[in-house]
Amino acid sequence: MxxxxxxxxxxxxxxxxxxxxxxxxxxxxxxxxxxxxxxxxxxxxxxxxxxxxxxxxxxxxxxxxxxxxxxxxxxxxxxxxxxxxxxxxxxxxxxxxxxxxxxxxxxxxxxxxxxxxxxxxxxxxxxxxxxxxxxxxxxxxxxxxxxxxxxxxxxxxxxxxxxxxxxxxxxxxxxxxxxxxxxxxxxxxxxxxxxxxxxxxxxxxxEELELTTGWTLSTLACFAPCLGQMKNLRKLFLTLVPKKLFKLIWMSTNTQEKKVTKFISQFSKLNCLQHLHMVGLYFLSGHMNELLRCLKTPLEFLSIALIKYSQSDLESFAQCQSLHHLKHLNLSGVILNDLSLVPLRTFLENVADTLKTLELEHCRMTDSQLSALFPALNQCSQLIKVNFYDNDISMAVLKNLLHHTAKLSQLTFESYPAPLECYEFDFVRPEKFVQLSSELKDILCTVRQPQSVSFASQLCLQCLQRCIYDLETRLCHCWQ
CATH class of the missing domain: 1.25.40 (Serine Threonine Protein Phosphatase 5, Tetratricopeptide repeat)
Structure with missing residues (x-):
């Protein structure tokens, strides 16, 4: 037995x-x-x-x-x-x-x-x-x-x-x-x-490295060779939390340029990298093309947020072959209101067959900028999640946006900003917020059947909460 x-x-x-x-x-x-x-x-x-x-x-x-x-x-x-x-x-x-x-x-x-x-x-x-x-x-x-x-x-x-x-x-x-x-x-x-x-x-x-630090650029440059030795690194999460605000000030000197180049050059050695998430690396502004050129393998996830993008930085996305099969793009916190988004539209068209999530929260996009993306968004048939919170968009453009998502049948999670008409002197009007959010949701329901959709105001400057309209209305603490 x-x-x-x-x-x-x-x-x-x-x-x-x-x-x-x-x-x-x-x-x-x-x-x-x-x-x-x-x-x-x-x-x-x-x-x-x-x-x-x-x-x-x-x-x-x-x-x-x-x-x-x-x-x-x-x-x-x-x-x-x-x-x-x-x-x-x-x-x-x-x-x-x-x-x-x-x-x-x-x-x-x-x-x-x-x-x-x-x-x-x-x-x-x-x-x-x-x-x-x-x-x-x-x-x-x-x-x-x-x-x-x-x-x-x-x-x-x-x-x-x-x-x-x-x-x-x-x-x-x-x-x-x-x-x-x-x-x-x-x-x-x-x-x-x-x-x-x-x-x-x-x-x-x-295979996965997550580093959250307050290091200076000089320290990161010293760390760079250690990063370059991780030949099988698949996921990199790097968050820079400066200890003092003055470290965010960028002054172009030959020494600083050399340190940036030393840091960026290590990415050419990461032959298995698929997931790149970097937050607060202020010194990358103006160096995006240099960074993306170093990528040797196709990325699936890209998030380079909370830095100042130049026009050339944005243009480099569409030029990078390693991003042409991207599945997830997160540019949250990148202020775009003073840039032309035509390069971003071109990039979205390039990845229309693979892109699954698009995060453009707190980018301060205007009506004309978001409208420029409509033709590309309409082609992104694989999208399952979009986030447009904290962008300065009017009711008319939001209506137009919702109509342009009619063919996006796989969308599961949708987050949209409350229209500008909800605000008075930068303060949200609760009754107007509820009225317009309800109207927008009704429009969306006539276009297709959404699974999870929400409309949200900007953060309240007093309580740091949002007013959110989804299955029920939740006002910020100041209005409760």
Missing amino acids: SFQDSPTLLSLAVQSLLKNEALAISALQELPRELFPPLFKAAFTGRHTKILKAMVGAWPFPCLPVGALMTVPDVTILQAVLDGVDMQLTRNFHPRRRKLQVLELRNVQHDFWDVSAEPEDRDSSAETMCEKQIPTRPHRYALRQRLKVVVDLHLESDLEEHQIYFLQWAQERRSSLNMCCVKMQISRLSMNIVRKVLKIFQPHCI
């Missing part, structure tokens, strides 16, 4: 071993492999750290996806697991005879703990399930032989206890382990600390 046929017997065997730690540890070398996953999971839940440590040291499968069990950070459990890895390192295992090849510390869904595979399937299923989710492009044969530790990191200014412990442990063992961080989020850490963290991990393993 197999264990699969007798889950009660399996449970009894596991509980019996947990009650006698010494027996469980001594029996690991003779324990059937089918008992390892349920015993490990039970020991993990019951916080039997000695058994956990010993089981990691004797793990009989290529992969240990322990991160799927660590939904809540626990430094004691983490220490037991890492002590087990140390047991693997200190034993005289030949790399080809060592069973454990991948320690998966990421908190991701994993079927390993739920699948009762046959013994002959366990190795291949565990290895396959893990390896599909991690980079497999080591650049040296030696790295392929090392035990691989895979993790996601979210580091802020105050590191948590389990993060400090792990980073210290990893730093001390980086020469004997293949340390891989797939998703790295760093917020408001000094350049010195970031460099130390990056030295621990193989840069080619980083």
Whole structure:
């Protein structure tokens, strides 16, 4: 009778071993492999750290996806697991005879703990399930032989206890382990600390980097070579939050130009980049063409927001071949009211067959500018989301806009600004807002059947809230 046929017997065997730690540890070398996953999971839940440590040291499968069990950070459990890895390192295992090849510390869904595979399937299923989710492009044969530790990191200014412990442990063992961080989020850490963290991990393993910082242009230029080493980076989120307003002042000097060029040039090395999101990089103004020329692969998502665009910056979009299959465009916060939007219209026509989301919130577009985009919008048949909040548009042009969306049958989320006629001395008139928003929604319903549509006023300067009209009317706090 197999264990699969007798889950009660399996449970009894596991509980019996947990009650006698010494027996469980001594029996690991003779324990059937089918008992390892349920015993490990039970020991993990019951916080039997000695058994956990010993089981990691004797793990009989290529992969240990322990991160799927660590939904809540626990430094004691983490220490037991890492002590087990140390047991693997200190034993005289030949790399080809060592069973454990991948320690998966990421908190991701994993079927390993739920699948009762046959013994002959366990190795291949565990290895396959893990390896599909991690980079497999080591650049040296030696790295392929090392035990691989895979993790996601979210580091802020105050590191948590389990993060400090792990980073210290990893730093001390980086020469004997293949340390891989797939998703790295760093917020408001000094350049010195970031460099130390990056030295621990193989840069080619980083697929997603999210960096929120108050660094100056000089510091970003120093960081640039680190970015250029991330050959397999697919997603980059970079947000610059200047500590002082004077850092937003751009004065063109040869030194500054060289630093901008040093930063931008690293993008030519990111051969897998598909998702680029940058906010507040004020120094990119006037350098958009230079940046877009560096892109080597087609982007799916582009957001370069909260900076001042020049006319040439806008023109560079239509000229960039890497953007011709774009699916998501976000220019929120880019003030466009003093620019010609003809280049943007040309660009939207270029991506009409692929574009799915268009975010033009807080661009301060005028009637004539938005009207210039109508022919292109009418062609964007794949759009599922549009956002035109915080643009200065009249009732007549909004009506025209809604009529131009008649063929956009896939639109699911629509956000439109309240018409200018709703305001008096820059303050919204609630009764007028409700009346005109209702009228616009009725017009839209005659054109097609919208799924989720809203009309919103500008932010109230007193309470910083909007008046929103969708399924119900929600006025800002000042009018409630």
